[in-house]
Amino acid sequence: SQELEQSPQSLIVQEGKNLTINCTSSKTLYGLYWYKQKYGEGLIFLMMLQKGGEEKSHEKITAKLDEKKQQSSLHITASQPSHAGIYLCGAETKTGANNLFFGTGTRLTVIP
Amino acid sequence: NAGVTQTPKFRILKIGQSMTLQCTQDMNHNYMYWYRQDPGMGLKLIYYSVGAGITDKGEVPNGYNVSRSTTEDFPLRLELAAPSQTSVYFCASSWDRRIAEAFFGQGTRLTVV
Numbered sequence A: 001s002q003e004l005e006q007s008p009q010s011l012i013v014q015e016g017k018n019l020t021i022n023c024t025s026s027k028t029l030y031g032l033y034w035y036k037q038k039y040g041e042g043l044i045f046l047m048m049l050q051k052g053g054e055e056k057s058h059e060k061i062t063a064k065l066d067e068k069k070q071q072s073s074l075h076i077t078a079s080q081p082s083h084a085g086i087y088l089c090g091a092e093t094k095t096g097a098n099n100l101f102f103g104t105g106t107r108l109t110v111i112p
Numbered sequence B: 001n002a003g004v005t006q007t008p009k010f011r012i013l014k015i016g017q018s019m020t021l022q023c024t025q026d027m028n029h030n031y032m033y034w035y036r037q038d039p040g041m042g043l044k045l046i047y048y049s050v051g052a053g054i055t056d057k058g059e060v061p062n063g064y065n066v067s068r069s070t071t072e073d074f075p076l077r078l079e080l081a082a083p084s085q086t087s088v089y090f091c092a093s094s095w096d097r098r099i100a101e102a103f104f105g106q107g108t109r110l111t112v113v
Helices: none
Strands: A004-007 A010-014 A019-025 A031-037 A043-049 A055-058 A061-066 A071-076 A085-092 A106-111 B004-007 B010-013 B019-025 B031-038 B042-051 B054-057 B064-066 B076-078 B087-094 B108-112
Touching: A004 A085, A010 A019, A019 A031, A019 A085, A019 A106, A031 A061, A031 A071, A043 A055, A043 A061, A071 A085, A085 B042, B004 B087, B019 B031, B019 B087, B019 B108, B042 B064
Parallel strands: A010 A106, B010 B108
Antiparallel strands: A004 A019, A019 A071, A031 A043, A031 A085, A055 A061, A061 A071, A085 A106, B004 B019, B019 B076, B031 B042, B031 B087, B042 B054, B064 B076, B087 B108
């Protein structure tokens, strides 16, 4: 069974619009990570969230962790074509694990 | 600084053939990982290594083998390729056991026909 569910699976937005991607875990989260992947490239680490209520921002991307809901959201403000790609959330569902469980990914297309 | 380098980038194999996916990193990381990425399924860990000479199975190790004779290299071996192994394979390395800030390679797209 998939432990991390992302929604939506794909998203097409007009440049300049805001958008939100959600990541929900079926298990307790010990850490939540967001990555971005461009086609044909590896994953690029964006942010790591560890505490409930934690919120981090990098340029126009903000991620929040709702520990009680076992959920994280990634919000992009005023989207640009450079934001296009696949966004993946990864989570540690037990401490000390040498592994991250990954979500299914959200494919973002930004139309100029 | 090259980071994590994977070769080849693309490969088509026939059923039953074998091949080795190469991964090398120049950051002196102890931890290295192999993931496969299937459409709609996210990334799944195949094998990982916490240092030279030490490897361990991940979620989906069947049909694969690894070795870690040096810190830099972590090759993934497919002995008898099967269509179910058609996937994109990513190698990663990190300083810490927590892969969160790992460096990923560009991936190897493998098709088994």
